[in-house]
Amino acid sequence: MQTIQSDTVVSPLQPASDISEEVLHQLAAQQKSRKKWLLVQPISNTSMMVDSGSVSMPLNLIMVATLVGKLFDVTFIDERLGNSVPEDLSGFDVVAITSRTLNATKAYRIGDAALRQGKTVILGGVHPTMLHDEAAAHCTSVVYGEIESIWTELATDVLTGKMKPIYRAKELKPMGSMIHPDFSYALTSPSAKKYSSLIPILATKGCPVGCNFCTTPTIYGKNYRYRELDLVLDEMRYHQKRLNKEKINFSFMDDNISFRPQYFMTLLEEMAKLGVHWNANISMNFLDKPEVAELAGRSGCDLLSIGFESLNPETLKSVHKGSNRLGNYETVVSNLHKNGIAIQGYFMFGFDNDTEESFQLTYDFIMKNRIEFPVFSLVTPFPGTPYFDEMKPRIRHFDWDKYDTYHYMFEPSKMSGEKLLSNFVKLQKEVYKGRSIMQRMKGKPLNWVWFVNYMMHRFTKKLSTEYYY
Ligand code: B12
Numbered sequence: 298m299q300t301i302q303s304d305t306v307v308s309p310l311q312p313a314s315d316i317s318e319e320v321l322h323q324l325a326a327q328q329k330s331r332k333k334w335l336l337v338q339p340i341s342n343t344s345m346m347v348d349s350g351s352v353s354m355p356l357n358l359i360m361v362a363t364l365v366g367k368l369f370d371v372t373f374i375d376e377r378l379g380n381s382v383p384e385d386l387s388g389f390d391v392v393a394i395t396s397r398t399l400n401a402t403k404a405y406r407i408g409d410a411a412l413r414q415g416k417t418v419i420l421g422g423v424h425p426t427m428l429h430d431e432a433a434a435h436c437t438s439v440v441y442g443e444i445e446s447i448w449t450e451l452a453t454d455v456l457t458g459k460m461k462p463i464y465r466a467k468e469l470k471p472m473g474s475m476i477h478p479d480f481s482y483a484l485t486s487p488s489a490k491k492y493s494s495l496i497p498i499l500a501t502k503g504c505p506v507g508c509n510f511c512t513t514p515t516i517y518g519k520n521y522r523y524r525e526l527d528l529v530l531d532e533m534r535y536h537q538k539r540l541n542k543e544k545i546n547f548s549f550m551d552d553n554i555s556f557r558p559q560y561f562m563t564l565l566e567e568m569a570k571l572g573v574h575w576n577a578n579i580s581m582n583f584l585d586k587p588e589v590a591e592l593a594g595r596s597g598c599d600l601l602s603i604g605f606e607s608l609n610p611e612t613l614k615s616v617h618k619g620s621n622r623l624g625n626y627e628t629v630v631s632n633l634h635k636n637g638i639a640i641q642g643y644f645m646f647g648f649d650n651d652t653e654e655s656f657q658l659t660y661d662f663i664m665k666n667r668i669e670f671p672v673f674s675l676v677t678p679f680p681g682t683p684y685f686d687e688m689k690p691r692i693r694h695f696d697w698d699k700y701d702t703y704h705y706m707f708e709p710s711k712m713s714g715e716k717l718l719s720n721f722v723k724l725q726k727e728v729y730k731g732r733s734i735m736q737r738m739k740g741k742p743l744n745w746v747w748f749v750n751y752m753m754h755r756f757t758k759k760l761s762t763e764y765y766y
């Protein structure tokens with residue numbers, strides 16, 4: 298137990314934002330007992346997620362737990378594993394919930410129940426950040442953006458019992474100060490075997506490309522930060538040691554891992570020495586250079602997720618997707634394929650410029666270029682984005698359970714809603730029918746990408762337009 302010097306006791310007049318880590322720990326040590334936090338990853342009510350039998354480890358909540366656990370007792374509940382929040386919350390002082398739009402309704406329900414029991418309720422994550430006024434009705438405090446940048450202030454207020462309605466950092470902390478996530482919070486759950494074996498990791502944050510439908514530019518602006526390479530590599534080595542094997546699979550949670558080419562290329566060089574496997578989200582500018590794809594393949598990259606979004610240049614322009622050049626699409630795909638890297642290609646439909654022809658163009662592109670894992674979504678204006686403000690008068694509903702990119706949001710100008718949905722269903726069925734899977738996948742390594750295709754085949758067979766309303 299830490300001894301407390303009387304001259305370092307926090308004065309109530311000292312603004313919480315100015316309090317140092319050291320003083321914070323001393324303040325915590327003054328407490329009679331450690332406060333108890335319940336951290337919750339709520340399950341969404343959406344009917345449209347493909348059940349692959351496993352769920353990804355929630356790095357966001359693990360990072361929250363790692364910080365909170367330094368000062369408080371933590372109970373970690375991931376509802377997606379089948380664990381649910383107890384009705385009686387008397388064993389907890391603070392209930393903290395993470396939320397995206399598609400699970401906001403569920404997060405709010407948990408928040409309301411905890412408030413009724415007199416708990417301090419904290420909401421964080423993308424949706425409460427974007428709609429903090431709405432979220433405020435279901436909690437004591439909203440955390441805007443990442444917890445690391447406001448942690449000392451938030452923790453001090455929890456300790457002194459003087460919560461503010463919103464915690465928003467004046468400036469973002471450098472990523473070097475983000476501590477090594479402690480995975481034991483997730484892995485000690487009795488249902489942890491339902492977690493995918495892909496280990497989430499973070500090297501960079503932010504993406505200055507600035508697409509108008511994306512929340513990242515709103516939350517982080519033009520900011521792009523990265524962790525020192527040693528921190529990322531140490532974390533990889535830690536997992537290799539923990540699992541006692543070299544070849545493990547990492548999944549980068551970065552918005553856009555390649556935005557600083559020099560950092561990215563050095564990271565890849567170092568990963569090549571570690572012998573790990575990895576996948577990540579990436580924007581395509583820069584992948585047209587064969588040497589980048591070659592290094593990515595050599596460094597153990599199995600799959601890259603690329604937002605092709607559309608094959609219509611007008612659409613790309615209208616959403617400010619400056620990183621995408623239609624003329625480069627095929628070169629990028631071919632560079633990656635030559636180096637054994639599979640592609641998870643994202644395609645969106647329902648833009649005002651879309652016509653029935655857009656579906657055929659996309660089908661042809663996918664089949665010709667043998668995209669391994671195409672993901673189709675309906676354009677969804679997420680609250681807080683410039684696109685949401687633009688489309689608000691035309692959006693059909695504000696039922697957050699349906700903001701999963703698989704529901705019909707608004708009628709595009711050049712096509713009826715019915716035509717949009719019938720073509721959308723047809724395209725998915727066509728791309729995932731047995732023959733098409735063979736055409737796209739023949740000769741490719743027998744790994745989880747084949748399994749995903751099989752799952753998508755089963756899922757798309759059942760699809761009909763009603764699912765999307
Ligand atoms: C990696 C990623 C994925 C991965 C992994 C997701 C996972 N297991 O977590 C995959 C590919 C599976 C995925 C899928 C989808 N994703 Co996604 N994804 C991301 C991405 C790029 C990074 C998320 C991440 O982990 N970041 C790293 C962590 C550490 O940071 P963080 O999440 O911001 O968490 C910090 C803070 O938010 C805060 N915080 C978070 N929770 C809490 C809670 C409390 C109490 C506190 C105090 C603080 C706090 O502190 C955290 C630590 O710093 C985000 C973009 C983004 N920047 O958020 C989109 C994003 C979350 N995805 C999005 C979407 C739409 C989807 C899909 C619907 C796409 C699709 N059509 O399939 C699916 C839905 C999956 C699902 N069931 O939730 C949207 C969500 C928009 C919204 N308003 O909800 C985002 C924001 C991108 C966008 N378009 O703007 N995604």
Ligand code: SF4
Pocket residue numbers: 504505506507508511512513514552553580604620
């Ligand atoms: S490139 Fe991706 S992460 Fe970057 S702003 Fe566009 S959608 Fe968001």
